[in-house]
Amino acid sequence: YKGTLWEKSKSFITLTCIAILIGCFAGFIQIFTETLGNWKTGHCSRNWLLNKSFCCTDVVLEEVSKRNPLLLKRQEMECIEQGIWIERTGIFFPFMIFITLSLCFALASTLLVKYVAPMATGSGISEIKVWVSGFIYESEFLNGITLLVKSVSLPLAISSGLSIGKEGPSVHYATCCGFIVTRWLLKNSLTYSDQFEYLTAASGAGVAVAFGAPIGGVLFGLEEISSATDFYPSTLWKSYYVALIAVTTLKCIDPFRNGKIILFNVTYDKNWKVMELPIFIVLGIFGGLYGKYISRWNIRYVHFRKQYLKNWPVQEVIVLALVTAFISYFNEFLKLDMTESMGVLFHECSKNDNSSVFAHRLCQLDENTHFWEFAKALSSLLFATLIRSLFVIISYGAKVPAGIFVPSMAIGATFGRAVSLIVERFITGANVITPGAYAFLGAAAALTGITNLTLTVVVIMLELTGAFIYIIPTMIVVAISRIILTSSGTSGGIADQMILVNGFPLLEYESEDKEDDFMISYTTGEIMSTDLYTLSETMYLSDLEVLLNDPNKEKLVNGFPIISNDYRLKSEMRCVGYVLKRHLIAKVLQHNIDSAESSNTIINFTISEEMLENGNEISFKDIVNLQPTTVKPNVSTAMLFKTFKHMGCKAIMVEEDGLLKGLITSKDIQRFERAKSREKFGPTYIYNE
Amino acid sequence: YKGTLWEKSKSFITLTCIAILIGCFAGFIQIFTETLGNWKTGHCSRNWLLNKSFCCTDVVLEEVSKRNPLLLKRQEMECIEQGIWIERTGIFFPFMIFITLSLCFALASTLLVKYVAPMATGSGISEIKVWVSGFIYESEFLNGITLLVKSVSLPLAISSGLSIGKEGPSVHYATCCGFIVTRWLLKNSLTYSDQFEYLTAASGAGVAVAFGAPIGGVLFGLEEISSATDFYPSTLWKSYYVALIAVTTLKCIDPFRNGKIILFNVTYDKNWKVMELPIFIVLGIFGGLYGKYISRWNIRYVHFRKQYLKNWPVQEVIVLALVTAFISYFNEFLKLDMTESMGVLFHECSKNDNSSVFAHRLCQLDENTHFWEFAKALSSLLFATLIRSLFVIISYGAKVPAGIFVPSMAIGATFGRAVSLIVERFITGANVITPGAYAFLGAAAALTGITNLTLTVVVIMLELTGAFIYIIPTMIVVAISRIILTSSGTSGGIADQMILVNGFPLLEYESEDKEDDFMISYTTGEIMSTDLYTLSETMYLSDLEVLLNDPNKEKLVNGFPIISNDYRLKSEMRCVGYVLKRHLIAKVLQHNIDSAESSNTIINFTISEEMLENGNEISFKDIVNLQPTTVKPNVSTAMLFKTFKHMGCKAIMVEEDGLLKGLITSKDIQRFERAKSREKFGPTYIYNE
Structure with a gap:
């Protein structure tokens, strides 16, 4: 009887275990990343090990709606004022600590990868696609050591300030969790196609916990991972269940101590207008071209690296971290953590904002601003777009765990915000458009360009911001990026191209141009x-x-x-x-x-x-x-x-x-x-x- | 050269034509439905042909945010006060007109179906699944006459007050559009598997325009329609594109003259609490049981109908319409249009609501209310739940175009709101929970129960309301409903069961219980x-x-x-x-x-x-x-x-x-x-x- 009960519930139990494991790893990684990042600029007076969120949990303003980003920000400022969290002051000393810690983190990350688990490098999405398409890649790729190394070296790499994201690697460690749990619980009865279902479900949950976007995660599993294989209704249900439980676990851990689900909560209240369509199209075109050229140049740089930098992977990472830290320190958008910077850029400028924490000087620009001020803000945004693109090209593929989703979104956001400045100054005048929405749409466009995903990107963007009123513009921008990308002859997103570049086996059965084949x-x-x-x-x-x-x-x-x-x-x-x-x-x-x-x-x-x-x-x-x-x-x-x-x-x-x-x-x-x-x-x- | 251009762009042009056609039909159907519905209670003083929305477009309150449902409602009241829209007054006379018009509409609808296009009856989802799974069903099922009859008799059936929804039939007319356009534009080069892709994309767009939920539509095509066949990445992209263009077309037509996208815009600002989980589970269980028993009893009634009512389909519809109109007239939740009733139920009760248009007496209930008042409200909700369920059982399958999505949601909403009343009175006290959210979750549960869809339901519910903060509770409720449904041995949603009942050919290749086969x-x-x-x-x-x-x-x-x-x-x-x-x-x-x-x-x-x-x-x-x-x-x-x-x-x-x-x-x-x-x-x- 015990046997039958296990037979009936084994898939349920396995999925639950995978999901809880993914949720726990995600919680650890988020807390660890924030802690390392915060150490670069200050420390907690109560206990120097704590990060800012944990240090400031006791600061209560009043009975506030926890979701409001303005209030959260104010709580943080209050915490600093009360001397609970101490930011370093001065010019030279903080800068030196900033640079030194960045270098140490990068070094630790790359050494772990190089000497303990070489498979933990990069994003891992390409390899997972290869795996689920039926080619068993080297088995170390999904084992426990890779899982542990990836979850430690990823926070280190991110807090070193490199232009890399945590979403690709999240897919990898989540898939590791799926692989380990299925091998442990189902080893006797697991067929390959079953395993692919579990792995697809786990990979989707990886995206779900990274973005806090459960539906986006499920769709990622469907659109990206299982495009290499077949997607059955049972996979959809498994993905749904794993993503739900993983995100719920993460929410229970509450790594940011604020109970928030939506990363960049925005409340765009002006509806978009049909006359804005040409600008949406421009953003879409930008996204497509961004995807095309960044992936092309990144691949060229990968060639260059393989030829000339092959024997110095650690040194390469150190130099990268150093250059990134030096340049970023002097641009306000690059200096901020990418997530924080997107929070500022997406935020709607509202006249009756009774708090000035988000009231960035971008919001104070209108027709009456001196042209010099305007040009300074614009060039700062464009500089950030350009430099971050360069960093992405030379960072993605270095010997650290690295994703390309969030950097692409950050690039799209700075570009979109720059476009909004131009539109407000020269076309519409102030208070007609929602400038934050342009940053948001730019981010969606760039993300589509680099991944070649459509529905997933739309859902992730909406889940990140809750900007439901902009659903049609988002879909339009994403569609245009996709059309530009495919019509320019780029075959798929960067993950697919990396499969070709690395010479991984993946049968490209259904090529669109039958004649070329x-x-x-x-x-x-x-x-x-x-x-x-x-x-x-x-x-x-x-x-x-x-x-x-x-x-x-x-x-x-x-x-x-x-x-x-x-x-x-x-x-x-x-x-x-x-x-x-x-x-x-x-x-x-x-x-x-x-x-x-x-x-x-x-x-x-x-x-x-x-x-x-x-x-x-x-x-x-x-x-x-x-x-x-x-x-x-x-x-x-x-x-x-x-x-x-x-x-x-x-x-x-x-x-x-x-x-x-x-x-x-x-x-x-x-x-x-x-x-x-x-x-x-x-x-x-x-x-x- | 012209030939190559056409070769390259034909799929693009075909998809665009399909989408625009679907959008236009959707616009017509929505305007026509509203006009017929409004005629039952009043008329426009400017031109008796106009419906309330068109009649009242000139009434401008002030420069208002059009999305705000409170202001829209106030605009409507203003319109009545100014005598532009005239509601019938009195007791007997309006009641007679109400009943008479209901009967006329029902009669017209069923006669059209019976004598002009018998294939236009029901929802059509089962037949479409059969079609895309590779069995060519009778070709009248997707031809032009069926399309026209369905788009005329659907508004008639809905405004006759029967407990039926427009979502299933929307899938049918959208698929007709897809079929007709592909046959017309691609007749020389169309392979069957290509056609299935176009039909799947069109069916998704049908849901998208019915709910105003483009992403939900795409997912419907994926989860419901193409579960019968294979889903390729190219289908996803086609569905995405068609849904986007169709919804954009509909938005341009603007059938409600208010530019709104989100049907029931809610602004739940209280976050949910972990201690509410048991109640969410109760709602989920309700959804699963609802789906199980409604579909079972509906199928029994279908048998009964085939045995005893076979020769009186028109008479049956007339009696149904009469009974529905008589009973519904005396319950406040049944009398309202289902969509409107859900709008009231989903609405959050807010203390500082400066307008009383949505401040239903449900919101005035608290600990101090007399028990009698409370019992009256509760029994009214439970009565509506029960009676509407009965109506659904006997209406779905009658000889009119009829969907079951919206009635199920309405039933779930009344049940969920009843649960919220009990919770507020006996467990938490007032102002702790968000009662509207319970109605919302109940609707999601019932929709899952009847359709056996998961991700699609979550996305549709979120797109309908924008209640992103409730994403995890929604996913939990939907998952529980689904688990209850499958563990109780019900095979799939009502569409799948109807396939079996009607003896349609559908190869059930992958039965879960291999031994039984x-x-x-x-x-x-x-x-x-x-x-x-x-x-x-x-x-x-x-x-x-x-x-x-x-x-x-x-x-x-x-x-x-x-x-x-x-x-x-x-x-x-x-x-x-x-x-x-x-x-x-x-x-x-x-x-x-x-x-x-x-x-x-x-x-x-x-x-x-x-x-x-x-x-x-x-x-x-x-x-x-x-x-x-x-x-x-x-x-x-x-x-x-x-x-x-x-x-x-x-x-x-x-x-x-x-x-x-x-x-x-x-x-x-x-x-x-x-x-x-x-x-x-x-x-x-x-x-x-």
């Missing part, structure tokens, strides 16, 4: 491997053990076709099944027959245990796929790709007139495609070779 | 049809014409396998391709060869035009699928279903050792399954037989 002219017969290792329907266990332990074949194959006893000639083999090597190994271990007996034991692959007559026969039927997918040799590659993708199989038998002619795995296709592509176009990326 | 024990060889009509690789056009015009074969087959010339014996046919009958007919018509010549013309199915040597040969190679999907006869049904579903094919060749043994279509499976199922379990539903 040179693979279309080949048939299955040309790609298949004909040099097969096969098994007979019945064979001695000792023979099988020899085959399995043969070091030459060790690496070569993942599975064996099983050949009918009646047709064993090389020229007319008939395949009756397919068996995976790892299943064979497990089964042999399970039977644990000593070597003396093994040469007398016969394995039968096609008859089940109960039907066997001889005492010395054992049945392996349960591990055999008796109906492997088959195609004919004259089938085109297009059809072959479709079969691989849609039937979700790892190996396809090639048969003609019922006779086995060869075998095709995804790796065969990969190998063939690379070889032909090199023949035809030369190497794609120099360092791949 | 009796089909698993059969193989492909048992299901396939062996009595094949085949074509030869080369044949005379006249022979083909005879075959195509043969009235006996007319209905029987959709396509023909093409047999190699070298192996034409019945016992060893080799299949070289598969051709669809409708493609053959089109191709023959296109060549337009007169009958004298046709007996001299040879058709070649495997050699392309350029390679033909004889002058009297013409090539049909372009319409032949040269690589039809094949399986072996010993393949299990599970694998066969998987192949059908994943490869998206309509017919599968059964081959053994390269020889054609038979052919399987979805219809073969259907027929076989029904026969076996009847043998084994007896008929599922009595009237199906």
Whole structure:
């Protein structure tokens, strides 16, 4: 009875465990990041270990609505005034501490990555896509050490001030949680396609906790991760459940001690006007071009790094941190934490704002402002846009955990706010448009440009701000960015491009331009491997053990076709099944027959245990796929790709007139495609070779 | 050049046309519905044809934020006071007009459906799911007449006061728009899987315009419609684009003359508390049970109707309308339009509400209210919940266009508000909880219960109200409803159950309980049809014409396998391709060869035009699928279903050792399954037989 109960509820329990684990890691990372960041500028008088939020929790203004960002800000100021949180004063000394701590954090982060878990570098989204599309990437990629290193070195990297975000890496550590929990709880019953569902759900929850956007997270899992595979309704429900529980856990931990869910709560109350549409289109175009050029130049820089900086990854990070800290210290938008800076930029300028904490000088600009003031603000915004873009190009891909979502949003926000200044000054005059909304739309555009996601970006932006009144402009801007990006020939978001750049295996089955695809002219017969290792329907266990332990074949194959006893000639083999090597190994271990007996034991692959007559026969039927997918040799590659993708199989038998002619795995296709592509176009990326 | 431009932009143009058409129909339907509804209670003094919104557009209070529901309501009151809109006064006379008009509208609606377009009845969601899952339902279902009748009879049915919603039928008319436009613009190049993408996108836009919720619409297409088929990233983008343009079109039409996007704008400012969780769980359980029992009883009533009311559909609708109008007139929540009633229920009770238009007496209840007052309000809400549920059970399925989304939401809202009254009175006291939020959560729960959708419901509810602060409670309530629903053994939402009830073909490939599935024990060889009509690789056009015009074969087959010339014996046919009958007919018509010549013309199915040597040969190679999907006869049904579903094919060749043994279509499976199922379990539903 206990068994049945577990059978019925195991998926439920597994999902809950994954979600709570993700929530806890997210809470730890957020608190740790804030603590490190706050140490750079001050310390708590009560206990120097505490960060600003925890230090100031006792400061209560009055019975306030906790959601109001203005009041939160005022509470923080009150806390500083009362001397509970002490900001460093002076010019030289604080600057030195700022720089030194930035360097230490960056150094610690990159050393951890380099020497403990090299897989923890970068964002990890590309690798996860590769994994769920069916290629098992190196198993260290999702193990416990990578999880721990990623969750420690990510806060270090972010608080070092580099232009990197925590969202990509969040996807990675969340997927690690999913992988570890499923392996631990479901190890006996887990099929690959089940595992992909759990991993997709976990990856979505990673985005959900990073942005505090549960629905956005679910959609991310759907639109980005599972675009590499199929998305079933059951995955949607799993993603929904994991995202919900993970975000709820995070909310219970309450890492910012203010109970807030919406990161940048805005209350835009002016409706948008149709005449603003051309400006929305400009923002959309900016987003598309941003995505196109940033990813292109980032990839060029990745090449450059692989060629010239290969042996100095740690030094590279140190120099990057130093340069970033020096330059950022002197621009108000770069100096602020990216999230805080977006908070300022998104904020609506309201005349009757009775508190001046958010009343940035950007809001004081109107027709009467001196042109010099206006130009200063504008150039400051454009400078921030430009410099942050440069930083993103050279930072993304360095040997630290690094995401590109939030930096892109910050760049879009400064650009959008700059556009709003120009529009207010030269076109509409003050108080007609909502300038904060332009920053918001710019952020959405840049995020779409870099990720090539549509619905996900819209939902994440709305969940971040609650700016529901701007739903149509957001959708328009995102659509334009996407159209610009795809029509300029950029293939997918930066994650997809990184897959190509790194030479990861990912079958691009459904290319839009069918004509460009040179693979279309080949048939299955040309790609298949004909040099097969096969098994007979019945064979001695000792023979099988020899085959399995043969070091030459060790690496070569993942599975064996099983050949009918009646047709064993090389020229007319008939395949009756397919068996995976790892299943064979497990089964042999399970039977644990000593070597003396093994040469007398016969394995039968096609008859089940109960039907066997001889005492010395054992049945392996349960591990055999008796109906492997088959195609004919004259089938085109297009059809072959479709079969691989849609039937979700790892190996396809090639048969003609019922006779086995060869075998095709995804790796065969990969190998063939690379070889032909090199023949035809030369190497794609120099360092791949 | 013009051709290439069209090739490149045709999908873009098609999507835009579909979206604009949907937007226009939605605008017409909304204006028409409001006009009919308003006529029941009053008329415009300026022009009796106008509805209240159009009549009152000139009344301007001051420069107001148009989004504020309080001000909109006040504008309406002002309009009545100024005598521009005249409400009928008195007791008997208005009541008679109310009843009479309700009856007339119901009669007109049902007569239109019965005599002009019988396919326009019901919601149509089940049929669309069947259609996109690959079974072409009767073609009248999506034609122009159905579209027109549905868009006229839907407003009539709704304004007759029946407990029905416009969301399901919106999906239907939107899909009609999609079907008509794609057939018109893309008729030459449209493949079935392309068409499914367009239809899915259009169906999503139907929900988007009905609720004013573009993202919810896209998700509806994903979660409900395409759960029957596969969802590709390109469908997501198409859905996104169509939903965006359709909603933008609707906004430009501005049917309510107030520019509002959010239907029930709420501004809940009290955050929810963890101690409220048990009550959220109660609401979730209500939703699950509501969904379970309403759909069960509705199905029983459908059986009853088929047995006893079959010949009186019009009379049934008349009686329904009469009963509904009589009972509803005397309950304040039932009398109001469902949307308006939800507006009142969702509204937060705020102490400093300086306008009393929304200050319903529900808001005046606190600890000091006399128990009698409290009991009256509570029983009024519970009465509305109960009676509306009964109405839903007996109305959904009557011979008018009818959806079940909004009635379910209204039922959930009255129940949730009743729960909030009890909680405020007996547990928390006044001003602790947000009572409107309970109505909102109740609506979400009931909607999940009836549809079995999760993410879509959450997003639609948030888009309807903008209540982002309640995102986690909404997700929790929806998750609980879903868990209750699935764990109580209900298979899917009401749309899925209706598919079963109506005996529509829908391959349920992936049943969760593999053991229960009796089909698993059969193989492909048992299901396939062996009595094949085949074509030869080369044949005379006249022979083909005879075959195509043969009235006996007319209905029987959709396509023909093409047999190699070298192996034409019945016992060893080799299949070289598969051709669809409708493609053959089109191709023959296109060549337009007169009958004298046709007996001299040879058709070649495997050699392309350029390679033909004889002058009297013409090539049909372009319409032949040269690589039809094949399986072996010993393949299990599970694998066969998987192949059908994943490869998206309509017919599968059964081959053994390269020889054609038979052919399987979805219809073969259907027929076989029904026969076996009847043998084994007896008929599922009595009237199906």
